[in-house]
Amino acid sequence: MSGEKTKPGPDSLTWFKSSYSAGDGGECVEVAVRPTTVHVRDSKDTARAPLAVDPTTWAAFIEFATR
Helix, strand or coil: CCCEEEECCCCCCCEECCCCCCCCCCEEEEEEECCCEEEEECCCCCCCCCCCEEEHHHHHHHHHHCC
């Protein structure tokens, strides 16, 4: 995933903003990758717990979403 790197959160994850996110503060998705989990959150609501999925599930989602 390419995109803008954001500062680490209090949970020590390093978040990357999607390159598909609009720069006007609209729909912004951030992703943090760990060896066994991919965390996904809304950059406008970082206090909400992120969605966590395994890397295989994330890869299948990305493949489907980019068709």
